[in-house]
Amino acid sequence: MxxxxxxxxxxxxxxxxxxxxxxxxxxQTESVSTSDADGRVLAEAIVSGLQVPPCDNSAMDGYAVRVDDVLAAQGALPVSQRIAAGSVGSALQPGTVARIFTGAPVPPGADAVVMQEECTVLEVTDASAPPRVQINATPLPGQNIRRSGEDVARGDVVLAAGTRLGPAALGLAASVGMAQLQVVRxxxxxxxxxxxxxxxxxxxxxxxxxxxxxxxxxxxxxxxxxxxxxxxxxxxxxxxxxxxxxxxxxxxxxxxxxxxxxxxxxxxxxxxxxxxxxxxxxxxxxxxxxxxxxxxxxxxxxxxxxxxxxxxxxxxxxxxxxxxxxxxxxxxQKVQDVAMKSIAARADFDWPRAEKRREFLRVRRNDHGGLDLFTNQSSGVLTSAVWGDGLIDTPPGEPILYGATVRYIPFSELLA
Missing domain, CATH: 3.40.980.10 (MoaB/Mog-like domain)
Structure with a gap:
């Protein structure tokens, strides 16, 4: 028979x-609070209705200056105003500097910010006179200024539909004012x-x-x-x-x-x-x-x-x-990119038993930048998946020799 x-x-x-x-x-979709959307998948693209940052602002605590004024100065420059984050300064007066703090709007007329560590505040004897600051480093135009829209421009698609949301994406959504997000159920x-x-x-x-x-x-x-x-x-x-x-x-x-x-x-x-x-x-x-x-x-x-x-x-x-x-x-859930991502890594072991099938070996990264192999690769030994931190994707018919470059897939990629 x-x-x-x-x-x-x-x-x-x-x-x-x-x-x-x-x-x-x-x-089907549903609306959820941005704070509760970790791990969910966007059903609709998020388009920014504003610039991020909304205006040119300082990346440092220091002094907003005109570069030409600093280059022309023979000594210290007077401080004409103080600008904190959340406040708005006036146009920078020629021949002066503005005390400025991280995140504060750069005043019109200023074209650089010098960090406070590169400045010396001079003592004044006249209490009615403004403080004076010696700039100890020559600034470059645009130095330490975060430009309006350099992160997100108005009209940008900041997160596409099908994006699986993580902590950074949630922060980005919040930065353009999204309190609620439309996600796939x-x-x-x-x-x-x-x-x-x-x-x-x-x-x-x-x-x-x-x-x-x-x-x-x-x-x-x-x-x-x-x-x-x-x-x-x-x-x-x-x-x-x-x-x-x-x-x-x-x-x-x-x-x-x-x-x-x-x-x-x-x-x-x-x-x-x-x-x-x-x-x-x-x-x-x-x-x-x-x-x-x-x-x-x-x-x-x-x-x-x-x-x-x-x-x-x-x-x-x-x-x-x-x-x-x-x-x-x-x-x-409408995620398009579902391919597993592998990393080239070094095998610090020999695996001479070439399988006819594509084999996924449980391994762990070591302190020398390579991968160690769990000794028992049986399909019933769940200990291997706890000890290991990823898989090696081994093509059929290929043994692994010590020092060979292999395709390593971390569990952080597969279990996130």
Whole structure:
């Protein structure tokens, strides 16, 4: 009896392209306070209605001067006015300087600011006379002046639609007067695990764990990563390894969520019910992806909801989430640039075992500017993802020799 030839493993880039092609970004938006918008995605571009800074202002505490007056002066120059931030000075009188503070408007006529450390205030004997200042360094025109609009000009698009907002972006939005921001609504994600061997921490003490049972770790790191990506998470816990229970859980979750995410049960064993359950409710692509760890991966639709099934091994689940689920969720929120960013780095180890699949090794930066390798790269060793601070993206068939340049992807890039 002949068997059908096994399909070749799908390259990761092809799987990601298919996944992203299936995404219709969320249309609903909401208005949130700028102070509460960290991690959200802009639905509308922000256009500045003013200049930032609004006027030429001083970058230093010091003295506003005319450069020609300083060059022509035989001695000290009198101080004709004092200008603090928030106040407005008058035009600078010829042959004088103005005491000025950081952020204060530069008075008309002044063309440089000399920092106070380069000036000497002379003692005066006549209390009615203005203080006099000796300028000890020759200023250049424009020195220490922040020009109006040098940060943002009126009419500039300061933040484009699809920008994922971080602290600096929130500050920029506030600098052009935005108290409220229109953002894409949060994706709603239902999360559950499958497997009769799974036990929820807190329900059974370690010393009473039955043979073959394991604590459900995937639930916790997947939930945390989903929330970091701005999702509303509904945790449906552990679903029993029964087809009817799996169908019921999927049906209920798909009715009110944008994504149903599961871990475990995406292989083709007798106790793996995800495939027939999803197929009975919608459509499913069960991919064998050419990566290690994380070969089994499922994507489909149940009604309007996306379905993603991750492998059960914790590191496989972790890696496939950051490589595939993260970009899906970002694109769902209208983020266009979802590609992972790698950095050229030096491998301070040997990895002679060239894999047929593209491999993602857990590594950590060392004090010498290189990368150290976690000794156990098994897909079940979650310790490697805690010890490590990133992944090495290793092409198939390529061993790594000590000192080689490799593609390093920091977790700060993948988990932000």
């Amino acid at each position: 002949s068997t059908a030839p096994r399909k070749p493993l799908m390259p990761l880039d092809d799987a990601l392209a298919q996944l992203l092609a299936s995404v219709q970004p969320l249309a 949060k994706p709603r994600v239902a999360l559950f695990s499958t497997g009769d061997e799974l036990v929820l921490p807190g329900t059974v003490p370690p010393e009473q764990m039955p043979p073959g049972a394991i604590y459900n770790s995937n639930r916790f790191f997947l939930s945390a990563m989903l929330r970091r990506l701005g999702c509303e998470v509904t945790d449906l816990g552990i679903v029993p390894d029964r087809l009817d229970a799996t169908v019921h859980a999927l049906q209920q979750a798909a009715a009110s969520h944008d994504l149903v995410l599961t871990s475990g049960g995406v292989s083709v064993g007798e106790e793996d019910h995800i495939k027939p359950a999803v197929q009975s409710l919608g459509q499913l692509d069960l991919w064998q992806i050419a990566i290690k760890p994380g070969k089994p991966f499922a994507h489909g639709r149940i009604g309007a909801a996306h379905f993603v099934g991750l492998p059960g091994n914790p590191v496989s689940s972790f890696v496939t989430f950051v490589l595939l689920v993260r970009p899906l969720l970002l694109r769902l």
